[in-house]
Amino acid sequence: MVKVTAEELRKFITAKVVISEPLDLGDKVIYSIARSGFAFGAGAGKGAGEEGEGGGAGGGVDPIALLVVYKEIKGPGGIQIFSVSKKGAVAEVIETIGETVPPVIEKMASVMGERKKESEEPEEK
Numbered sequence: 001m002v003k004v005t006a007e008e009l010r011k012f013i014t015a016k017v018v019i020s021e022p023l024d025l026g027d028k029v030i031y032s033i034a035r036s037g038f039a040f041g042a043g044a045g046k047g048a049g050e051e052g053e054g055g056g057a058g059g060g061v062d063p064i065a066l067l068v069v070y071k072e073i074k075g076p077g078g079i080q081i082f083s084v085s086k087k088g089a090v091a092e093v094i095e096t097i098g099e100t101v102p103p104v105i106e107k108m109a110s111v112m113g114e115r116k117k118e119s120e121e122p123e124e125k
Contacts, residue, residue: 019067031067033081036060 042055
């Protein structure tokens with residue numbers, strides 16, 4: 001069982017999992033870079049007159065960066081790496097705004113609705 005599991009994992013683990021096929025966008029070529037991890041285990045045993053065995057495997061691939069190679073710029077200046085696993089300052093601001101703005105808008109809509117309702121009610125004399 002372990003041999004079969006290891007053979008199947010070997011078929012899956014290739015360089016294409018870590019660095020993607022190039023994506024040509026005319027003036028630049030983009031590669032995605034990923035981190036991968038795999039694990040497997042197996043066991044057998046017997047007790048109380050019975051025998052058993054089992055196994056399992058798991059794995060995952062996480063994108064971590066984009067590698068951009070500019071065709072017109074030679075040398076290291078023509079290469080950029082953008083992390084997709086760590087949030088930059090701009091990403092954190094956008095996420096914070098995305099979490100903060102909807103409740104504020106809902107509260108403002110509620111207040112505006114109350115004011116509109118009050119203005120539509122006839123005044124008592």
